[in-house]
Amino acid sequence: MIASDASARRSALDRLTANAPFLARLAELNPDDVTRFLGEGADAALAEVAPPPLDDDIMRTLRQWRGRSALLLALGDLSGEHDVGLTTRLLSDFADTACDIALAGAFAERVPGEEPRGIAVIALGKLGSHELNYSSDIDPILIFDPETMPCRSRDDPGEAAVRIARRMVEILSARTADGHVLRVDLRLRPHPEVTPIVLPESAAISYYESEALAWEQAAFIRSRASAGDRALGNRFLAAIQPFIWRRSLDFRQLKEIGAMSDRIRDHFSQGQAFGPGYDLKRGRGGIREIEFFAQVHQLIYGGRDPSLRVPATVDALAALAKAGRVDADVAERLTGHYALLRRIEHRLQMVEDQQTQCLPVQPVALDGVARLDGEADGAALLATLQPVVTDVGACYDRLVAERAATSGLPRDEGELAGALMAAGFDPPDAALRTISEWRGGKLRALRSAAALEALETALPELVKTLGAAPDPDAALLRFDKLVGGLPSAIGFFHLLAAQPALAKIATRILWLAPALADALGARVELIEGLIDKRAFEAPATKAELLAEWAPGLAGLDYERLLDRVRDRVGERRFAYGVQIIAGSTDPLAIACGYSELAEAALQVLADATVTEFVAAHGRVPDSELVVLALGRLGGRALTHASDLDLIYLFTGDHLAESDGPRPLGATTYYNRLAQRVTGAMSVPTAAGKLYDVDTRLRPQGAQGPLVVTLDSFERYQREEAWTWEHMALLRARPVYGSDRAKAAVQRTIDELLAAPRDRATVAQDAAEMRDKIAAHKPPKGPLDIKGGPGGLVDLEFAMQVTQLATGRCHHPNIGSALACLRVDGLAPPEICDAHGLLARMLVMLRLTAPEGEPATAAARQLVASACGEPGWPQLLAAHDAARQEIADWWASIRPPQQETKP
Numbered sequence: 001m002i003a004s005d006a007s008a009r010r011s012a013l014d015r016l017t018a019n020a021p022f023l024a025r026l027a028e029l030n031p032d033d034v035t036r037f038l039g040e041g042a043d044a045a046l047a048e049v050a051p052p053p054l055d056d057d058i059m060r061t062l063r064q065w066r067g068r069s070a071l072l073l074a075l076g077d078l079s080g081e082h083d084v085g086l087t088t089r090l091l092s093d094f095a096d097t098a099c100d101i102a103l104a105g106a107f108a109e110r111v112p113g114e115e116p117r118g119i120a121v122i123a124l125g126k127l128g129s130h131e132l133n134y135s136s137d138i139d140p141i142l143i144f145d146p147e148t149m150p151c152r153s154r155d156d157p158g159e160a161a162v163r164i165a166r167r168m169v170e171i172l173s174a175r176t177a178d179g180h181v182l183r184v185d186l187r188l189r190p191h192p193e194v195t196p197i198v199l200p201e202s203a204a205i206s207y208y209e210s211e212a213l214a215w216e217q218a219a220f221i222r223s224r225a226s227a228g229d230r231a232l233g234n235r236f237l238a239a240i241q242p243f244i245w246r247r248s249l250d251f252r253q254l255k256e257i258g259a260m261s262d263r264i265r266d267h268f269s270q271g272q273a274f275g276p277g278y279d280l281k282r283g284r285g286g287i288r289e290i291e292f293f294a295q296v297h298q299l300i301y302g303g304r305d306p307s308l309r310v311p312a313t314v315d316a317l318a319a320l321a322k323a324g325r326v327d328a329d330v331a332e333r334l335t336g337h338y339a340l341l342r343r344i345e346h347r348l349q350m351v352e353d354q355q356t357q358c359l360p361v362q363p364v365a366l367d368g369v370a371r372l373d374g375e376a377d378g379a380a381l382l383a384t385l386q387p388v389v390t391d392v393g394a395c396y397d398r399l400v401a402e403r404a405a406t407s408g409l410p411r412d413e414g415e416l417a418g419a420l421m422a423a424g425f426d427p428p429d430a431a432l433r434t435i436s437e438w439r440g441g442k443l444r445a446l447r448s449a450a451a452l453e454a455l456e457t458a459l460p461e462l463v464k465t466l467g468a469a470p471d472p473d474a475a476l477l478r479f480d481k482l483v484g485g486l487p488s489a490i491g492f493f494h495l496l497a498a499q500p501a502l503a504k505i506a507t508r509i510l511w512l513a514p515a516l517a518d519a520l521g522a523r524v525e526l527i528e529g530l531i532d533k534r535a536f537e538a539p540a541t542k543a544e545l546l547a548e549w550a551p552g553l554a555g556l557d558y559e560r561l562l563d564r565v566r567d568r569v570g571e572r573r574f575a576y577g578v579q580i581i582a583g584s585t586d587p588l589a590i591a592c593g594y595s596e597l598a599e600a601a602l603q604v605l606a607d608a609t610v611t612e613f614v615a616a617h618g619r620v621p622d623s624e625l626v627v628l629a630l631g632r633l634g635g636r637a638l639t640h641a642s643d644l645d646l647i648y649l650f651t652g653d654h655l656a657e658s659d660g661p662r663p664l665g666a667t668t669y670y671n672r673l674a675q676r677v678t679g680a681m682s683v684p685t686a687a688g689k690l691y692d693v694d695t696r697l698r699p700q701g702a703q704g705p706l707v708v709t710l711d712s713f714e715r716y717q718r719e720e721a722w723t724w725e726h727m728a729l730l731r732a733r734p735v736y737g738s739d740r741a742k743a744a745v746q747r748t749i750d751e752l753l754a755a756p757r758d759r760a761t762v763a764q765d766a767a768e769m770r771d772k773i774a775a776h777k778p779p780k781g782p783l784d785i786k787g788g789p790g791g792l793v794d795l796e797f798a799m800q801v802t803q804l805a806t807g808r809c810h811h812p813n814i815g816s817a818l819a820c821l822r823v824d825g826l827a828p829p830e831i832c833d834a835h836g837l838l839a840r841m842l843v844m845l846r847l848t849a850p851e852g853e854p855a856t857a858a859a860r861q862l863v864a865s866a867c868g869e870p871g872w873p874q875l876l877a878a879h880d881a882a883r884q885e886i887a888d889w890w891a892s893i894r895p896p897q898q899e900t901k902p
Helices: 006-019 021-029 031-040 042-047 058-078 084-110 157-173 201-210 214-222 230-239 251-266 287-301 313-322 328-352 363-373 378-402 413-423 429-439 449-467 472-484 490-498 500-512 514-522 524-531 542-553 558-582 587-617 666-682 710-719 723-729 739-754 759-776 792-806 814-823 831-848 857-866 872-893
Strands: 119-124 137-144 198-200 223-228 625-630 644-650 707-709 733-736
Touching (some): 006 021, 006 031, 006 058, 006 363, 021 031, 021 058, 021 328, 031 058, 042 058, 058 157, 058 328, 084 137, 084 223, 119 214, 119 230, 137 157, 137 201, 137 223, 137 230, 157 198, 198 201, 201 230, 214 223, 214 287, 214 449, 223 230, 287 313, 287 328, 328 378, 363 378, 413 449, 429 449, 429 472, 449 472, 449 500, 472 500, 490 500, 490 524, 500 514, 500 524, 500 558, 500 857, 514 558, 542 558, 542 587, 558 587, 558 831, 587 625, 587 666, 587 733, 625 666, 625 739, 644 710, 666 707, 707 710, 710 723, 710 739, 723 739, 723 759, 723 792, 733 739, 759 792, 792 814, 792 831, 792 872, 814 831, 831 857
Antiparallel strands (some): 119 137, 625 733
């Protein structure tokens, strides 16, 4: 290091002028500061550079202050008057003050005359440990207290905080003709892709107490309240101390720490080899490895030893050596290496004020950096650095070896190939390529360090699980597609690592159930619901669901309620599908569960929609909306992807008018209300899609009004309806409205269905309608369970003709109605078994082959088992027999002359 005297100062200025264009420009702009430095030294010169007061030209005055400070701090460093530790401390102090001034300026613009309070700047990284680089960005987390932050009378505190924070960042980082003050990176906050740039204190505490990841724990080792409302910042940091310093680390945490160390070398493949282009920060044996060496030991031991809870790297190494956790000689060597590496890092950044850590590749540029530091040339600089980098790398290698037991999947290609073959990937070539791409960050969801860390945590168990699939390469390919569609995979991989059973379920979904795989790709957090053992209990009833949802839905505004219900339904629907895939529940029970789920959603959303509508238009006296379900919802037999067949009715006088501030006639009132209920159930929101709603079974179909009175509905059914509409009524069930109104609708339906009919006429009408359906919608193939000869459509037509002609067994559930008909001798003895088989196949195939594509071999076995057959060939034989049973019954009912009718 060069002595701090007049000749050293002159040498520093000469080297600066010759080799650092950025600093040379600053020297030309600030000749008085240079003169004072040459005569009195850096500290005396810095004492004359006071922080600027708040004024109307804050952007310019802050940047001018930054320029003068940057020049003198560089000269103090280059002359040897300041060592690396003091330089980084002074740079950090400058950043703290700049943040205070910028925040005060933002408050002054937003709320003139108010003290800047209620927003705290929590510094992380090098600013958090008072080790800021010469030309570095800062990594703060901004929090606010809505109770103490001043804002305008009409401001929402959250919006006001964001505006103030955004302005503070602009003041600091916007590049003008005078340059910038500080680069500000706010991406270390929780969920930066969706959260505002400043977070409420309570929300931030809640996140770090319950959701934060291992890398975030490591980041908070170097944290402090650096600017703004420091009392608020210190209160926040005190609240999350248990998150930062845990008394014990479980196996999962150790694996996560290991994954963080692994990706330091693997994620940054360039700049690893020492020489020109070497990355001083991320390269093997670089700054990051020294920092991580200290932080790993702090994370492991700091929870029980408060003396190790120091933010600065050099201080941490000393504390670790004193506590006997690190060899004293190693700590001393790493401390000296850290100082040298940081000093050269500063030289790189002084050249053009660039945030770089890589040695220049071009010899001329490398020589310039070397001469700026006082070396003869680039070769001399490399000779100085090489033994340092080698020793740091060796120390880090020993750290890696010490925790090798938790390092997870091998990284050496040969070893990894052996592990993959042992897991079931034979040959391992495709799996090797895929895992290499994952580790290289090829997928969007795996481009962050945190995501790669989470991947390594889950990878060992995941490979075992995927390898156990019937076709491991196909399972891995589908898993790769799933991860490729995620915006972030961090939480997903951490969850799979913490809950190995979920990895098995996820893999099973991928090779067996495309419909569930698509749902998981859209909302990967769905798998979290499977942690709750209730996810595998018998499907809940509507009443149980409403009771379960009530606490979480209370007090939500309408838009948030729409999203929350979609979340709840999506979670349950996914869990029910998983039960089917796991083979733990009868598919028919799940079909009933799907129906109860849809009814619960309809109840909540229709209630909320009515409340919103009443607020604007009042109520129609002695009148209410009633919703009638038909088809699969009416029969409590939904599949995973069923739409909802609904008819809207209203009771009371159609000439009445609502009593609200904007009154409407009853017909207009209920048609608009029904449209909104349909929208609440079907319109996609940020939380996704809920159900498709089909209202074409209403009187007069799509050409008729959406809603009619109960009287009009009854009159239409008695006087105008076609036979097929009465057939549809056999599966009708009122699902929304007061008990009294639903009972009135059910009485009307019962009376309509009990009316005497001519059997021949009913059969003739049904046959004509069946032929039209066959012509309009031919079967997709031999496994089109609904269409084609002997399918479920034929079954329903045969059953419904019998029900209407005899006036018997009017139960909306097909299984119950068939059982009743069989007991009465009105249906073949084997028809219930035939229906049960086809109904189960339908539910299963909607998950395993939703678009009619051929099911995989594993999925075929799953479907067969769910239907009570030992294998796929036996299922096909049973399927053919069941269809023949149904076809024979339908042929015995439809008029013979209709059999050949086109």
